[in-house]
Amino acid sequence: MSKRNIVTLPGDGIGRTVLEEALRVLDAAGFEAEYKEGDIGWESWCREGNPLPQRTIDLVERYKIALFGAITSKPKDAAFEELAPELKDKGLVYASPIVTLRQHFGLDICLRPCKSYPGNPLNFIRRGPSGGIAEPEVDVAIFRQNTEGLYGGVEWSDPPQQVYDALMTHPRFRRNFAWCPKEELSVSTRIFTRKMTRRILQAAFEHAVKYGYRSVTLCEKPNVIRETSGMMYKMAQEMQKNEYPGIELWNTNIDAQMMWLTKNPEDYGVIVAGNMFGDIVSDAFAGLIGGLGFACSAQYNPDTGVAVFEPTHGSAPKYAGYPVSIVNPIAMIESACMMLEYLKENEKASRIRKAVAAVIARGEVRTYDMLRLTGSPDVLTKGAASTREMTDAIINALQQ
Ligand code: NAI
Ligand code: MG
Numbered sequence: 089m090s091k092r093n094i095v096t097l098p099g100d101g102i103g104r105t106v107l108e109e110a111l112r113v114l115d116a117a118g119f120e121a122e123y124k125e126g127d128i129g130w131e132s133w134c135r136e137g138n139p140l141p142q143r144t145i146d147l148v149e150r151y152k153i154a155l156f157g158a159i160t161s162k163p164k165d166a167a168f169e170e171l172a173p174e175l176k177d178k179g180l181v182y183a184s185p186i187v188t189l190r191q192h193f194g195l196d197i198c199l200r201p202c203k204s205y206p207g208n209p210l211n212f213i214r215r216g217p218s219g220g221i222a223e224p225e226v227d228v229a230i231f232r233q234n235t236e237g238l239y240g241g242v243e244w245s246d247p248p249q250q251v252y253d254a255l256m257t258h259p260r261f262r263r264n265f266a267w268c269p270k271e272e273l274s275v276s277t278r279i280f281t282r283k284m285t286r287r288i289l290q291a292a293f294e295h296a297v298k299y300g301y302r303s304v305t306l307c308e309k310p311n312v313i314r315e316t317s318g319m320m321y322k323m324a325q326e327m328q329k330n331e332y333p334g335i336e337l338w339n340t341n342i343d344a345q346m347m348w349l350t351k352n353p354e355d356y357g358v359i360v361a362g363n364m365f366g367d368i369v370s371d372a373f374a375g376l377i378g379g380l381g382f383a384c385s386a387q388y389n390p391d392t393g394v395a396v397f398e399p400t401h402g403s404a405p406k407y408a409g410y411p412v413s414i415v416n417p418i419a420m421i422e423s424a425c426m427m428l429e430y431l432k433e434n435e436k437a438s439r440i441r442k443a444v445a446a447v448i449a450r451g452e453v454r455t456y457d458m459l460r461l462t463g464s465p466d467v468l469t470k471g472a473a474s475t476r477e478m479t480d481a482i483i484n485a486l487q488q
C-alpha cells in the first residue's frame with residue numbers, strides 16, 4: 089500500500105515537542121506515512137501577519153488528515169506589539185488559527201474521550217461508603233459541537249443600529265436592557281442550527297452503539313436556555329425514540345453536572361453538548377483522569393472527511409525553552425491514536441494504547457505532572473522522567 093500523507097501542524101511551544109514524540113511512536117508502531125509540515129501559530133503571525141497562512145489551509149485541503157500540536161495566542165496589544173515592523177500599519181487583526189481552522193473546514197464534530205488508566209496516580213479518588221478510598225473507573229466520550237453556539241463569533245460591543253433595533257423588538261430585551269445606553273452593551277450570540285445539532289447528536293448516538301455505551305447524556309440547560317438548549321434536547325428525545333431506542337437518553341444541566349462529576353463519574357458514558365458547555369464538561373472530566381497531560385481530541389467534518397487531531401492543552405510557553413523538555417507527551421500520543429482509529433488502523437492504535445497503559449501501570453516512568461511536582465527544570469533530579477524518556481518507555485513497551 090502506498091504511504092499515507094499526513095499534515096503535521098506543530099505550532100508553538102510544547103506543541104512542537106510533543107508532536108515530534110508522537111511521530112516517533114507512530115513510527116515504532118509501524119505506521120507508514122509521508123508527513124507534510126504546515127506553518128501555524130504565533131511565529132507565522134509575527135513574521136507574516138497571518139497565524140494560518142493560505143499554504144497551510146491548502147495542505148489540509150489536499151491531504152485532509154492533520155496532527156496538530158498547540159499554538160500560542162496572546163491578547164490584542166501583544167499581538168500588535170510582536171508583529172514584524174513592516175506589517176504594523178496594515179490593520180491586521182489576530183484571530184486564533186485553531187478556531188479559524190474549525191470554521192474554515194467545518195470541523196463540527198469534536199470528540200474528547202476521557203478514560204482513566206489503572207495505576208495513574210492522578211486518577212480521581214473519593215471516599216467510599218465505609219470510609220475507604222474508592223477509585224471509580226472513568227470512561228466517558230464527550231461530543232462537543234465545535235463550530236456554533238457561543239464560539240460562533242457573532243458578537244458586538246456597541247452593536248450597529250440595525251442589530252440594536254432588532255433586539256428592541258424582543259419584549260425581554262426591552263424589559264431587561266432598554267435602560268442601558270447602546271454604546272455600553274456587549275452582545276455575544278448563541279446560535280444553534282438544526283442541521284449541525286442533528287449531526288453532533290447523531291455522532292454521539294452512533295458512538296454509543298459502536299462502542300457499547302449504555303447511555304447518551306445531553307449536558308445543556310434546556311429549562312433556562314429554552315431556544316438553543318431546548319431545541320437540542322427535543323431533537324435528542326426524538327432521535328432516541330425513533331432511531332436509537334436501545335440507548336438511554338439522560339439529560340443533565342451543565343451546572344448540576346459539574347456538581348455530580350465527582351459523585352458518580354463512572355455512571356456516564358457518552359456525553360453530548362453545545363460548544364461552550366462541551367468545552368467545560370470535557371475539561372472537567374479530563375481533570376478526573378489526569379488533566380492536560382492526558383486529554384486528547386479529534387475534530388472532523390463527516391461530509392468531507394477532513395480531520396484534525398490534537399491534545400487539549402496549549403503551548404505551555406513557560407516550559408517550551410527548557411534544555412530538556414519535561415512535559416507529558418501522552419495527550420498528543422493519544423491524539424495520534426485517535427487519528428489511527430479514524431484511518432481504520434485500529435490494531436496499531438490499540439497496541440500503542442496498551443503500551444501507554446503498561447508504562448502507567450508499572451509506574452517506573454512518570455513525568456513531573458504524574459508526580460504532582462511543580463514544573464521546573466530540576467524535576468528531572470527529583471525522579472521525573474523527561475518528555476523523551478516517557479516516549480522511549482512507551483516505545484519500549486510497544487516493542488515487547
Ligand atoms: P496550557 O495548556 O498551555 O498550559 C497550562 C498548564 O498546564 C501548563 O503551565 C502546565 O502546567 C500544564 N500542561 C499543559 N500541557 C501539559 C503537558 N503536556 N504535560 C504536563 N503539563 C502540561 O494553557 P495556558 O497556559 O493557559 O496557555 C498557554 C498558551 O497556549 C496560550 O497562548 C494559549 O492561548 C494557548 N492555548 C492553545 C491551545 C491550543 O493550541 N489548542 C489550547 C489552550 C491554550
Ligand atoms: Mg478548553
